[in-house]
Amino acid sequence: MSRAQLLQLALPLVQTYGFTRAALSHSVFRLPRPHSEQLSESAVTALFGNGNDARKTLIDAWLDDARNQMKAAPEPTIKAALSHRLKQNEPVLQFLPEALALLASPTNGLPPLDPVPALKHAGSVADEACHIAGDHTVGLVWYGRRATLGAVYAAAELHQLNSSTTAYEFLDSLLNSSGRVESALQDATVFTGYIGRSWAGILKSRSVF
Numbered sequence: 001m002s003r004a005q006l007l008q009l010a011l012p013l014v015q016t017y018g019f020t021r022a023a024l025s026h027s028v029f030r031l032p033r034p035h036s037e038q039l040s041e042s043a044v045t046a047l048f049g050n051g052n053d054a055r056k057t058l059i060d061a062w063l064d065d066a067r068n069q070m071k072a073a074p075e076p077t078i079k080a081a082l083s084h085r086l087k088q089n090e091p092v093l094q095f096l097p098e099a100l101a102l103l104a105s106p107t108n109g110l111p112p113l114d115p116v117p118a119l120k121h122a123g124s125v126a127d128e129a130c131h132i133a134g135d136h137t138v139g140l141v142w143y144g145r146r147a148t149l150g151a152v153y154a155a156a157e158l159h160q161l162n163s164s165t166t167a168y169e170f171l172d173s174l175l176n177s178s179g180r181v182e183s184a185l186q187d188a189t190v191f192t193g194y195i196g197r198s199w200a201g202i203l204k205s206r207s208v209f
Helices: 003-017 021-030 041-048 051-072 078-104 116-132 139-162 164-176 178-184 188-205
Strands: none
Touching: 003 021, 003 041, 003 051, 003 078, 021 041, 021 051, 041 051, 051 078, 051 116, 078 116, 078 139, 078 164, 116 139, 139 164
């Protein structure tokens, strides 16, 4: 029984327990030889971290797994890859606002929100979509392309958390107008602000803060 194994076993439990220490503690019930009791709080802390650090560990692992699932998109296109990434959110949609809030919360617990996790999340999704689609651009074009797609995905995810039934149509509309999005996001500072506002919008709209 390893930390990595338990973390992977906890991922399906997020649908039931959310991104919580309980999901981690119940992971031992999914071992090939299940334990008779769940992990104690001290064991969860020893394996995954104190308090909310353990929850952040689970959230990061889930985001990594959801990004890896993009490889299963039905077609090797940007649209299919991003759509498939949105699909991974559906089983845990009710838990995502709190998870995103936790990642964006500064360590001292005081405002403002930390934009780095949002940038990393959107950027990694964009990078994976480009990889799947065989986009091998380099230099400034590489950064511009990924900044555009990162902004598109962040906006689509924000829309999904507020209106899941129209998320895919909204993504299509953004991709169809991505040229206008790209021209507005050439400056990395503008992109950073856009992603930060998107995540802040997610959290405020769901009354997480």
